[in-house]
Amino acid sequence: MEKHVAVVGSGNMGSCISKICALNARSSTEFCNEVRIWVHEELIGEEKLSDIINTRHENVKYLAGTRLPENAIAVTDLAELGSWADILIFVLPQQFLPRVLAGLKGHTRPGACAVSLIKGVFAGQEEEPMPRGLSLLTDLIRSNLGMECAVLMGANLAPEIAKEVYCEATLGCRDPIRAAELKRLFQTPYFRISIIENEFSVEICGALKSIVATGAGFCDALGFGDNTKAAVIRLGFMEILRYVQRFYGSAGVTKRTLMQSCGMGDIISSCYNTKDVKWAATHDGSGPLGMHDLVTTCYGGRNRKLGEAMVLTGKPLRQLEKEMLDGQRLQGPLIAAEVHRALQEEGQLQRFPLMVAVHLICSGQMKPQDFIEQLREHPEHM
Amino acid sequence: MEKHVAVVGSGNMGSCISKICALNARSSTEFCNEVRIWVHEELIGEEKLSDIINTRHENVKYLAGTRLPENAIAVTDLAELGSWADILIFVLPQQFLPRVLAGLKGHTRPGACAVSLIKGVFAGQEEEPMPRGLSLLTDLIRSNLGMECAVLMGANLAPEIAKEVYCEATLGCRDPIRAAELKRLFQTPYFRISIIENEFSVEICGALKSIVATGAGFCDALGFGDNTKAAVIRLGFMEILRYVQRFYGSAGVTKRTLMQSCGMGDIISSCYNTKDVKWAATHDGSGPLGMHDLVTTCYGGRNRKLGEAMVLTGKPLRQLEKEMLDGQRLQGPLIAAEVHRALQEEGQLQRFPLMVAVHLICSGQMKPQDFIEQLREHPEHM
Incomplete structure (x- = not known):
């Protein structure tokens, strides 16, 4: 048949x-x-x-x-x-x-x-x-x-x-x-x-990577170099690994999944968008952002770009979503909020400083400039 | 004391x-x-x-x-x-x-x-x-x-x-x-x-990543997008994992090492160098390359840049090393040659198509344009 x-x-x-x-x-x-x-x-x-x-x-x-x-x-x-x-x-x-x-x-x-x-x-x-x-x-x-x-x-x-x-x-x-x-x-x-x-781990990777991409956007706008961005991506990767292990599966399966395109590949791709580097480099923080450019770009690039725009313009997330996405809600911040809630319920906030910081910044509870400060005592370096 | x-x-x-x-x-x-x-x-x-x-x-x-x-x-x-x-x-x-x-x-x-x-x-x-x-x-x-x-x-x-x-x-x-x-x-x-x-696995990561960075440089020069580059980086990562497992250590240790800054972090960083994107974008393949720029840049960026320059200029590796590095030999191609020899001795060439292709291209035995062709039947997708 x-x-x-x-x-x-x-x-x-x-x-x-x-x-x-x-x-x-x-x-x-x-x-x-x-x-x-x-x-x-x-x-x-x-x-x-x-x-x-x-x-x-x-x-x-x-x-x-x-x-x-x-x-x-x-x-x-x-x-x-x-x-x-x-x-x-x-x-x-x-x-x-x-x-x-x-x-x-x-x-x-x-x-x-x-x-x-x-x-x-x-x-x-x-x-x-x-x-x-x-x-x-x-x-x-x-x-x-x-x-x-x-x-x-x-x-x-x-x-x-x-x-x-x-x-x-x-x-x-x-x-x-x-x-x-x-x-x-x-x-x-x-x-x-x-x-x-393991279907769950693949799906969760696809969701959580948008939090990391938002953080990568902060990094770009703050003018950090390749070292810092590589560290942010890697720490984000390790937090996703930790999160999926805790909520959805065994360590072995999770590692294997994270090393696939749905994990590592998608994280890297959504944290870079080299084609847009010019956009970031030339935007001086004044005037309207490249709305058309952002709306028509692929999903993956949006989180990074909006994270970048938050820092460059100092505007709150909801305003940028209105200006740049016709009011559509961006995935990264929404998922970060959900992850934050889940971690708080389990008393796990301190083990996920990167994802927590992305949420606090997106929700206006932390300045983007403090992003890297949150990573200095990351459990990965203990 | x-x-x-x-x-x-x-x-x-x-x-x-x-x-x-x-x-x-x-x-x-x-x-x-x-x-x-x-x-x-x-x-x-x-x-x-x-x-x-x-x-x-x-x-x-x-x-x-x-x-x-x-x-x-x-x-x-x-x-x-x-x-x-x-x-x-x-x-x-x-x-x-x-x-x-x-x-x-x-x-x-x-x-x-x-x-x-x-x-x-x-x-x-x-x-x-x-x-x-x-x-x-x-x-x-x-x-x-x-x-x-x-x-x-x-x-x-x-x-x-x-x-x-x-x-x-x-x-x-x-x-x-x-x-x-x-x-x-x-x-x-x-x-x-x-x-x-495991000291060995850390050291080997630091060496092998330069092969992947050379491949990333081919990618950039050939005009591939973010998807392809993410795939090349991930496949390179998986080949390094495979190589280290085979020659230097157990699977668990190796995975843990590859997820550290010496693995994933260094691979990503050396495959991007976002600061240099303009260099690639503006170079039209004619005239001398930015020699001073290349010599003074950090080690990590050199492999990617030279890979890129090979494609953009069509010049052989040794000539570019002379022009761009004052004759100094670049690590990526040297290590790729060594890896190729080791894999050949063990009858393992077909399991490492990315690293093999980088060697063949650097040694003039394959056109850079055929790089991606070699990855279509990658064992990771079998």
Whole structure:
């Protein structure tokens, strides 16, 4: 039986993954030739985005310039898609996930599975905080749809994948047979996949790295050199390792995961963005920041840039989010707040000085200039 | 008994470490107040460098602008220094090491120990290749002086340490009591030390990272994005892990070491050098390269830059070394050649495609443009 593959989401990464899956499905007998993409319908001028994708084979709004295979078909009915798909690939901004899951609920096939490419965590509401640790987005998928959910994370910026530039990703999947199947669906000569069994650790890496990237942004704006930034990245890495070990898994598994693209690769990539160095170097802290530039850049770069902008402008986080992200909330600070809460409950704050400092700075309780001061007595150096 | 501390070498890093040790010795009862620096005597104008250091308390040639403590005393007699010192800290270009060791041999104190800050390996001569794996510089120290030798490595660029900018380093030392003593000698609020027992793994990290940095330079020059570079760094990291495990130690120790500043920190730092991005971006491949810039830059950045220059200019390595380094040999390609030989002898080439490709490109046997091609079937993705 050929498996039906559906990509839920049609942003830049959704479009990239649709292209990859559709090409792989076309040359395979195990996947149905037709790969469906769920599009949140919108009008581009007079035309529907789904019609544009199906006639011009290009997502002109989110991935202009990249040709999509003709067997990648845009659809808009979630319930119909759920009833058709054997593999549901979630790749959309996390704030849309609950609504999409509501649309799919009760309309799924027996034996279907999910894969999440969404980097983030479900931040608890103030009135209803999460019980312990961070709440995983995949758990939301699992509980709503009653199916297994793998994760695919890594140092993956959509514009580069679209150009077929070499990169790698980590597939977290507890079932080895399914993992091999998904790898055949996702891997291409330029998109290389490693498999890790522990799904949680892969997903948590993808979330926590945004805290470290925010800290790296502080570093850049404060004018520290390569030594300091390397230390911040490494200490952030060690805190993620420590956090995942404490809340989600064994030491061995965690180390192995952290050394994958979803860990080390993604942390490095999101803490640098060498292409943006000019942006930082030329911005003098006055006047409006490069809003357009920031909004259109990949997710990974945003945390670093916003951390940098906080220091350069002295503006509070919420104001910068309004100015630079059209009010959209940035992941790094949200996750830092959630991590801080979890650590406080467990009496563990002093073991995670970097992540704690990022939270305190983002929430206005500490000056960015004191960031490095917090790392001088880091437990890693005891 | 107060321990006598001697720093063998007075380049930029030697001067930084002398400053740190002298300040720590001054406020401690366990180290003799006077810290001696061995200077390879040279004339600066009419004056001797050692006299300048002892009267003006500044190494005007190698670390201008940084005041050295008055208890850091320049000396020029190696035998006398050896007979005086309880702790000999080696921090000088590796090509001078054999000569210096010859000067110290037979003139050391009982119970004295050494610490090496030299990043490199002893590359075997063509007529007398090393028996197996890389030959460690510390083994040269150990066998010549008959004393234990610890290592201190990390993401440590001297100009940044001189400015007292926060960074960290890894001390590899098998004796925990000595390790604690050395940590008290080296650690400051801006220079943070972690301890690892396995000295070999720390030293090898410091050497092998230069191969990865050379590869990162290819990447930059070829115009790849953040994804690819993150992948190259991670794959390089995994190959170093694999190499050290095979030749020098157990899996657990190796992973722990690779996660320290001497591993991950130094790899990241030497693969980026964000400060130099402009250099790469503005160089069009014609005309002479920024020789002065390259010669005066820290060691770590050189491998990345030369890798970049090879691609940008199309010139062979030896020619670039002549043009950019006054003929001095670069560590990355030398170590890559040594690693290639060791891997070939063990029939392991196919398990280390990144390090092998760096060697083949540096030795003119492969085009830099084929670098990424070699990573598509990397064992990490199997």
